[in-house]
Amino acid sequence: MTSPAEALERRIDELRAAVRKAVTAGERDRARELRKELRRLEDAWDEALDELADQTERPVKPVPRQAGPLLPLREQVHQALTLLGAPAAPRLIIAVHEAFHVGEIIPARLTSLRRDEERSFRTAPHSRPYYLCPALTADLLAPARGLLAVSTWPMANRVIGPLSPRVDFLISAIRLAGHLDRIPDPSTDARRLLWRFAANIPGAAPSAAAMTPAAVADAAEAELDIHRDSDRSHREAAAKRAREQLDDIEQLFGSRLRGVASTGS
């Protein structure tokens, strides 16, 4: 379909040629007639163009959301995890992504992501710069339920001892607070996310409105001091064990304790 503007353009071109021919042939009256017609068409063309601009202006708004950074899902998750600096649950990863980036992550796709990563590593080991893998439990070195980590992190950061969930929670709070301090105008979502941490850290903030990222970071740091050493020694020991006992794939994706029934068949 040709738009009215396009039809006008074609007609204008034809008219211009006709005007030129009339002038060169010395037909003054005809040339004047044609010129008048040409001007009328040019005005109509201007109007058609304005109309076209109006039409396209309305759907312009949602464009940035769709067009956003069209990163693959794994990149988006990697971004969120890097920001948090510690293994995190899918729910938190999504919350972080929504607070700082455009576009949305569909929870169901996160579930398949972990399987895809493992399959990819098994078929072509170490071919990607990083893999998204489960955190490992310190005692059994098995995948921890619902916690994602990045393969490039040191082993000790990827294993989860008894104190680690809280330690990682505090580390994430500090990282988030730092990030909020750096960006000029944090969104409401971002502040709300930090408040979810601050509300559960002693002395972090009296209320959501009075919360400052720096105070949250200080309070989290204070509690972190209590747990840090015992958690570190626990995690280091488990990491050492993991490096000694597990093969490449298991070091990333954990060893699974199989039931009697499944090994028996």
Added chain:
Amino acid sequence: MDNDTSERLRRLRGAVPAKRHNARTVAALTGNPGCARRAVLDAAGVDKEQLARHVGFPAKFGQSQFAITRGNAFEAQVKANAFAELIRLLRETLELELNEVGQTDLEEVGGNTSQEMRHIRSRQKLTGAAADGESTFFDHPLLTLDVGGNTVYLEPDLVAFHHNGKFHVVEIKSFAVIDDQADGGKVAAAATQSAVYVLALRRLLGDDDAVSDEVVLVCPKDFSNQPVATKVDVRKQLIVLQHQLSRLSRIEKLVGELPPALTFDLAAGDDGKPTRSAAALTAALAEVEARYAPDCLAKCEMAFFCRKEASGCTATLGINVREELGGVETVAEALGLADGSLIASDSQAEAAAMLRTTAEIYGSVTA
């Protein structure tokens, strides 16, 4: 339980697998301790829901899917971010120290979710808790309890271990606490259910003093999703429960009084429906005495059947009426005593006098 009795119970159940108990059904055992029908059916592990449906009184029973979803969502919220909200609440309610944040996930063992594995590991971790002091929170441990000779698996939401050596059962419920008040019935149900966990945990540890008889109930506050924690004393529920469980194991006497050929066999024929006729099962049910109370409707699958059976009896009017009218069995009898058309026996004299007085007052008011 001796072999005779377990053989007898097996025969009562027939050729179908025993129905498993859970915390709710164990808690419900305490609801109507006087009911022999319920005691026998539960001890034998008969599928009461199927039985009730087959004899024509299906019970709309169990939790609604919406309630289950809401409950799970609230629990996930409270436990999100490494128990962030729970840690804050329990620091306040149980006065946990700042360093008591260790967590052990007992919902699976290295990807294995079989009940046996989880129970073994829960036992290992819980009995070792005092010694290694690593963990304060045990997420979804799997406990066992012996109910009338059957092992029942129970899964509390959370068990918290306090530095003074006490375990606390934490129960997360999604009914609201509005202005510091919650629905009494729901709190009572939650308390009884928690008492089942406390008992199971005590049996597992072999030490009654190690588990606090105060459980922590976590509920949403007012009309928000903000959780609030309250301590609930479950000593009374524990006593009732223990009594009820010991009574279950003394089921011999109840069973011994039943006709030897009695059975509630629900074994299915080729068409997937029980082979025995509804009439035969109804007759079998009539052999075991029930003790219906309106309360049963909320607690027992057989309630609609028993209510039909008890229609015209004073018991259907509630426990209060039943107790006031001791010795007067039916409503017709009560009315007869009230208008003087029946002569009261010695055991009914007291109730009859009260009925007559009430009738006179009622008559003078309505006249």
